[in-house]
Amino acid sequence: xxxxxxxxxxxxxxxLAVTLxxxxxxxxxxxxxxxxxxxxxxxxxxxxxxxxxxVLRLERAVGERxxxxxxxxxxxxxxxxxxxxxxxxxxxxxSGEALRRVRTxxxxxxxxxxxxxxxAVTQxxxxxxxxxxxxxxxxxxxxxxxxxxxxxxxxxTGSHREGFRAYDRLAGMGPSVAAYARVATARQLLGxxxxxxxxxxxxIEAGSAIPEQEAWALTRYGTLLVAANRPGDAEVAYRRALxxxxxxxxxxxxxxxxxxxxxxxxxxxxxxxxxxxxxxxPEYAILRGDALSRAGRSAEAGKAYAxxxxxxxxLEANGVRTELAxxxxxxxxxxxxxxxxxxxxxAHRAAPGLTSADAVGWGLYRVGRCHxxxxxxxxxxALGAEDGLFLFHRGMIERCLEGAExxxxxxxxALSANPTFSLRWAPLAERxxx
Amino acid sequence: MRxxxxxxxxxxxxxxxAVASAHPLGNFTVxxxxxxxxxxxxxxxxxxxxxAEIPTLxxxxxxxxxxxxxxxARSLDLTVDGVRIPLRVLERHLATRPGAGGLSTLRLDVxxxxxxxxxxxVFRDGTFAGRVGWREVTVSARDGARLLRSTVPDASSxxxxxxxxxxxxxxxxxxxxxxxxIAPGAAAGSPPSIRALEDxxxxxxxxxxxxxxxxxSPTVLLLSLLVAxxxxxxxxxxxxxxxxxxxxxxxxxxxxxxxAFMLGGTVTIAHTAGVxxxxxxxxxxxxxxxxxxxxPWLTLVSGLLVIGVGAAVLRQRLRGRHHTHDHYHHxxxxxxVHHHQHDAALTSKGILGVGIAAGLLPCPSxxxxxxxxxxxxxxxxxxxxxVAFSVGLAATITAIGLVAxxxxxxxxxxxxxxxxxxxxxxxxxxxxxxxxxVITVRAVPGVI
Numbered sequence: 001x002x003x004x005x006x007x008x009x010x011x012x013x014x015x016l017a018v019t020l021x022x023x024x025x026x027x028x029x030x031x032x033x034x035x036x037x038x039x040x041x042x043x044x045x046x047x048x049x050x051x052x053x054x055v056l057r058l059e060r061a062v063g064e065r066x067x068x069x070x071x072x073x074x075x076x077x078x079x080x081x082x083x084x085x086x087x088x089x090x091x092x093x094x095s096g097e098a099l100r101r102v103r104t105x106x107x108x109x110x111x112x113x114x115x116x117x118x119x120a121v122t123q124x125x126x127x128x129x130x131x132x133x134x135x136x137x138x139x140x141x142x143x144x145x146x147x148x149x150x151x152x153x154x155x156x157t158g159s160h161r162e163g164f165r166a167y168d169r170l171a172g173m174g175p176s177v178a179a180y181a182r183v184a185t186a187r188q189l190l191g192x193x194x195x196x197x198x199x200x201x202x203x204i205e206a207g208s209a210i211p212e213q214e215a216w217a218l219t220r221y222g223t224l225l226v227a228a229n230r231p232g233d234a235e236v237a238y239r240r241a242l243x244x245x246x247x248x249x250x251x252x253x254x255x256x257x258x259x260x261x262x263x264x265x266x267x268x269x270x271x272x273x274x275x276x277x278x279x280x281x282p283e284y285a286i287l288r289g290d291a292l293s294r295a296g297r298s299a300e301a302g303k304a305y306a307x308x309x310x311x312x313x314x315l316e317a318n319g320v321r322t323e324l325a326x327x328x329x330x331x332x333x334x335x336x337x338x339x340x341x342x343x344x345x346x347a348h349r350a351a352p353g354l355t356s357a358d359a360v361g362w363g364l365y366r367v368g369r370c371h372x373x374x375x376x377x378x379x380x381x382a383l384g385a386e387d388g389l390f391l392f393h394r395g396m397i398e399r400c401l402e403g404a405e406x407x408x409x410x411x412x413x414a415l416s417a418n419p420t421f422s423l424r425w426a427p428l429a430e431r432x433x434x
Numbered sequence: 435m436r437x438x439x440x441x442x443x444x445x446x447x448x449x450x451x452a453v454a455s456a457h458p459l460g461n462f463t464v465x466x467x468x469x470x471x472x473x474x475x476x477x478x479x480x481x482x483x484x485x486a487e488i489p490t491l492x493x494x495x496x497x498x499x500x501x502x503x504x505x506x507a508r509s510l511d512l513t514v515d516g517v518r519i520p521l522r523v524l525e526r527h528l529a530t531r532p533g534a535g536g537l538s539t540l541r542l543d544v545x546x547x548x549x550x551x552x553x554x555x556v557f558r559d560g561t562f563a564g565r566v567g568w569r570e571v572t573v574s575a576r577d578g579a580r581l582l583r584s585t586v587p588d589a590s591s592x593x594x595x596x597x598x599x600x601x602x603x604x605x606x607x608x609x610x611x612x613x614x615x616i617a618p619g620a621a622a623g624s625p626p627s628i629r630a631l632e633d634x635x636x637x638x639x640x641x642x643x644x645x646x647x648x649x650x651s652p653t654v655l656l657l658s659l660l661v662a663x664x665x666x667x668x669x670x671x672x673x674x675x676x677x678x679x680x681x682x683x684x685x686x687x688x689x690x691x692x693x694a695f696m697l698g699g700t701v702t703i704a705h706t707a708g709v710x711x712x713x714x715x716x717x718x719x720x721x722x723x724x725x726x727x728x729x730p731w732l733t734l735v736s737g738l739l740v741i742g743v744g745a746a747v748l749r750q751r752l753r754g755r756h757h758t759h760d761h762y763h764h765x766x767x768x769x770x771v772h773h774h775q776h777d778a779a780l781t782s783k784g785i786l787g788v789g790i791a792a793g794l795l796p797c798p799s800x801x802x803x804x805x806x807x808x809x810x811x812x813x814x815x816x817x818x819x820x821v822a823f824s825v826g827l828a829a830t831i832t833a834i835g836l837v838a839x840x841x842x843x844x845x846x847x848x849x850x851x852x853x854x855x856x857x858x859x860x861x862x863x864x865x866x867x868x869x870x871x872v873i874t875v876r877a878v879p880g881v882i
Contacts, residue, residue, distance in 0.1 A: 088566040090460045278564045280462055280488045310491050313535030314461045
């Protein structure tokens with residue numbers, strides 16, 4: 001799940017800064033209305049940490065001139081930046097509305113198409129993102145927003161070769177957070193964690209005019225460091241991110257992960273509580289429940305899990321059936337197994353990437369269909385990803401089919417890929433690796 | 435009646451989706467409104483907190499605790515001429531409503547008393563910092579006090595979190611601070627009240643209270659619908675609602691029991707449609723017009739409609755009596771068939787008019803239910819309750835119509851050709867006219 005979120009975040013990431021910064025120049029001829037100066041001004045406002053007031057100004061301008069596609073495009077991008085900064089998804093629907101208006105007025109506008117593709121990736125509508133990004137690239141072959149979104153969507157839907165090619169093109173356009181962060185993602189998927197760390201260091205070096213973008217890169221770097229069992233370095237990265245973007249939720253969660261990696265589960269839970277109070281998303285709510293139960297506070301953990309169940313019901317009520325986090329949550333706890341497996345399958349149909357393949361395999365294992373589970377797990381590990389959770393899932397499947405002795409190397413592998421790959425399962429992996 | 439059944443089924447389908455409607459601003463939002471009111475020489479804070487599903491789950495128990503408004507006040511920083519004013523709780527109101535996914539949402543209303551007003555007023559709302567949602571502050575002055583300068587508007591754009599404006603490209607306000615310069619009044623002013631603020635969408639009891647119920651299991655829903663129907667039936671017995679009109683019409687047109695049922699059905703449809711239409715108009719024009727201002731107009735239309743129907747029936751009666759008389763003399767057997775057809779045509783056209791006139795008479799409690807339902811984001815429930823209410827109303831009216839029809843027949847059988855019976859149709863037509871005139875006359879002062 002974490003990777004799923006990271007891929008989405010990567011899509012969101014730096015693309016704005018890159019495209020708005022440098023990449024735009026190439027698109028002058030085609031991008032009707034939006035000039036590099038407009039964008040530079042917008043980035044300046046974001047960098048001053050006043051994204052909200054910039055967006056409010058754009059809203060007023062759109063209110064005065066509702067047909068001005070230039071302002072609408074900037075507003076659509078501004079909303080996406082606000083969503084990144086606050087992790088509040090309601091900004092995304094506003095972005096969609098603004099950009100769709102641009103599209104109605106000028107259907108071929110490559111900037112609006114690229115921004116719509118990026119939005120689709122953020123909202124996990126990967127299959128919609130691909131044609132949008134391709135159309136944007138036809139209008140402007142140098143659109144880095146479109147290239148990033150295309151690569152992200154292709155990877156999420158299992159077209160790895162093509163996805164990596166899009167990332168290569170993006171990287172060829174010059175150093176940027178967006179490009180290097182995606183190189184890191186690719187290396188991670190290919191099982192090269194050291195190479196991923198190197199790429200993220202370059203991403204941070206490349207920097208961004210928007211503080212939140214740099215904070216995002218630092219957070220991403222920190223997460224890789226936690227997996228590499230370097231919690232001290234990770235903490236430094238997360239704290240730098242929080243200095244750049246005070247209250248940045250993803251960095252707060254990172255510090256909680258560091259605390260958990262050091263065995264300070266109560267401290268991790270306390271930090272996560274502050275995040276979840278503000279930002280009740282399933283992934284962080286689950287993490288908080290896991291931290292509480294590792295801290296031995298099972299009653300509070302039960303309350304935390306109740307929140308996850310409520311979020312799950314809301315997602316269902318809103319017609320979302322592809323949410324992997326809650327499917328894994330049910331599978332992990334052994335409740336509503338068949339429904340959760342069905343949800344994982346639906347998620348895989350929507351985005352047949354590695355994460356969803358792993359989830360289907362885990363679901364099949366949990367309902368006792370270990371042979372089928374192994375086939376799915378092979379798909380998830382086909383690229384050679386060094387993912388602790390994937391490897392642990394495979395270990396459990398092998399244990400079901402071949403026995404404890406045969407399965408042991410998988411658990412050793414899971415723990416060496418990431419000793420804190422899961423608050424819930426790491427202790428079991430340690431026991432089974434012995 | 436089949437059409438009515440179709441309408442009911444369609445509405446029932448609406449309910450099932452609308453009951454589970456999510457909070458309009460998103461399931462995660464904590465929405466806050468602080469209205470600083472300077473009334474005469476004192477300052478008050480009218481506070482509203484509207485929690486969507488997830489915050490309700492997270493902090494609902496805390497917010498429901500009796501001491502919560504006092505705790506909340508510690509995060510509401512009101513300074514008057516540089517001195518921080520402690521806020522005292524005057525009034526508190528809690529409402530739980532069903533939200534999406536079988537969860538509930540929670541609304542807390544509090545009126546705080548701040549003490550004597552000064553010239554410089556500074557307010558800061560420090561509650562739920564960092565949580566997404568609507569954040570609105572207003573400053574207003576009344577009862578002799580005057581607002582000289584203010585950094586915030588004096589009226590709430592959400593009607594104190596009652597109705598959230600649905601503009602897609604407009605960020606929700608994120609205002610948690612206000613500064614104002616005031617000229618306080620000399621005498622004491624009246625404190626704001628939750629009731630005044632919630633009008634006209636406040637539920638007061640009986641039928642209206644149904645919409646405010648908490649959790650809605652299918653049993654509770656069914657029970658609510660039955661209670662609503664009962665309320666409608668009982669409500670029809672209170673003055674108004676065209677009982678006299680219906681009875682008089684059926685007597686005047688020699689209606690049959692079938693006509694009484696048709697009339698009941700028409701009343702139900704007309705009443706439901708009337709309330710929905712009024713509700714929609716009220717909602718659409720809520721920035722411009724209060725529903726109270728619409729009532730008289732609707733009454734006027736209804737009165738004029740009744741006059742029209744009365745005049746038509748009277749004319750038909752006077753002409754028809756002549757007409758029937760002729761037939762009786764020349765070809766008796768044939769004439770009676772002819773006569774029957776003639777009357778039936780008249781009745782089904784007239785029934786529509788009378789049914790609409792009777793149903794159109796605005797029923798304030800039904801409208802209150804609809805508006806409450808809209809304000810509480812439970813539109814589907816409100817619609818269903820109104821249909822049930824209208825069905826109850828129609829049942830009573832049909833019963834009264836049946837009594838009138840049967841009574842007329844019994845009356846007719848007793849003294850077949852008395853002068854009273856012969857005059858009855860014309861008399862009842864005149865009665866309809868009188869009812870129409872009375873309704874119209876009563877409506878006129880409200881309109882002008």
